[in-house]
Amino acid sequence: MSKFNLYNTEMEKKVEVLVCYGTLCHLMGGSDLQLLGELLPLDLQGKVDLKGAPCLNFCNEVDNGKPPFAVVNGRKIEQATVKKLIQEIRVELEKK
Amino acid sequence: MKPFHIDVNSSQLSKSGNNVCGDVVLSRKVKDEQRTIITVSDGLGSGIKANVLATLTASMAMNFTVEKQPIERSAKTIMSTLPIDSRRQISYATFTIVDIDNGGETQIIEFDNPAFILFRKGKLLDIPKKDLSISLNDGSERKMLFSQFTLEMDDRIVMVSDGVTQSGIGTTQMPFGFGCDSLNRFLSEQIKEDNEISAHELSRKVIRKANENDIYKPQDDITCAVIHFRSPRRLLICSGPPYNESRDKQLAQMAKSFNGKKIICGGTTSLIISRELNVGIEVGMTLDNSGLPPKSKMKGFDLVTEGILTIGKVAEILEKLHGTEVYGSGPAVEIVKYMMESDEILLLVGTKINIAHQDPTLPVELEIRRNVMHKIANLLEDKFLKDVEIQFI
Known part of the structure; x- marks a missing residue:
């Protein structure tokens, strides 16, 4: 490792959060999830890669649970809230 | 036309x-x-x-x-x-x-x-x-x-x-x-x-x-x-997935070959077109005060937005609008601006019903797309003298 490597390589593996922006999710509280980027606690900032998706198509199957939906590192989260997503992000970070 | x-x-x-x-x-x-x-x-x-x-x-x-x-x-x-x-x-x-x-x-x-x-x-x-x-x-x-x-x-x-x-x-x-x-x-x-x-x-x-x-x-x-x-300025608005999946390809081809400005209203619709034409969608994260889901970007299309909420808002704006000057921000306002700048508008409406939208416990009533699009078409024709054609798919 070069002695000039100032960046922690572990840091670069960000937690991927995909928020559904479909109609149903938006109505059922998903509109709040747009604010996730701003509401992240200080220690999580820079560790999350927040993205939107047109419609994740979870709402068409009852078994998937209730909207709004989000995906954290590939895991589907039902009834997502900002609080719940932050918890899930912490779970993902602890896994490493 | x-x-x-x-x-x-x-x-x-x-x-x-x-x-x-x-x-x-x-x-x-x-x-x-x-x-x-x-x-x-x-x-x-x-x-x-x-x-x-x-x-x-x-x-x-x-x-x-x-x-x-x-x-x-x-x-x-x-x-x-x-x-x-x-x-x-x-x-x-x-x-x-x-x-x-x-x-x-x-x-x-x-x-x-x-x-x-x-x-x-x-x-x-x-x-x-x-x-x-x-x-x-x-x-x-x-x-x-x-x-x-x-x-x-x-x-x-x-x-x-x-x-x-x-x-x-x-x-x-x-x-x-x-x-x-x-x-x-x-x-x-x-x-x-x-x-x-x-x-x-x-x-x-x-x-x-x-x-x-x-x-x-x-x-x-x-x-x-x-x-x-x-010469007419033309606008295409695609909204809604086709009734039958076998027509997805047709929808995508119609959208691709259209000569003029193009807008997609609908998450699923944009995914279908993205899949059929093999172009990626980049979902925007910009926040505005419109209360609508943010717009996305897709190569070859001028605007990609969410579906029924946005077009519902479009109908509302058109109903209240006097003159052709539109103020405000948000995806619905942008669509209205595109409409005002066009002469011929083709509404390509998918008629598939989203079962999840029929849930009576939803906080707001989601109108049926077909009805909203009819309303928009009538407003554009009668109030704004646009040439409107609706095609159901």
């Missing part, structure tokens, strides 16, 4: 001290016959009284023309219907009727309004006019002018009320008013400066100039109506 479009727009200013303009411009598209009819009328005096006279005249002229009544009879009826002014003891309102058919064949009848101005390739064109005399029941004679010609691509017809040609009268700069020649010169300059100038913008410029001549205190009602005959 047609190879050309007739862009009609007008601007008005009322005489200083009046809230209501005494000039009236009406325009209507007769869809079955592919005709566009525009009537301009200037009522006697100013204020409410003039407005009533002008509205009466313009709407009668409009309806008689739609019904293809002989002009002599219409003019006679109009003149004998108008109430007699208690002060001046005459009944009077001027009018100009323009009737354009789908081939550009145009007939114009003028009664006492300043002559219409026809611009072709940036130059003024003189049209020979025929005298039409009618004798009224009280024995007096009235003279009207009749002209007939065929419009060519990029022609403009400008009609003004005498408030424009007589603006500035009595001032040191123009003691005899603005006049027709100065107006013609002013118009040629504007068209030369910007050959693409819209009917709306040109009419705005004329009334602004007239207002300036009157030193910002209009001495009469000022009206300018512009008709622009030009």
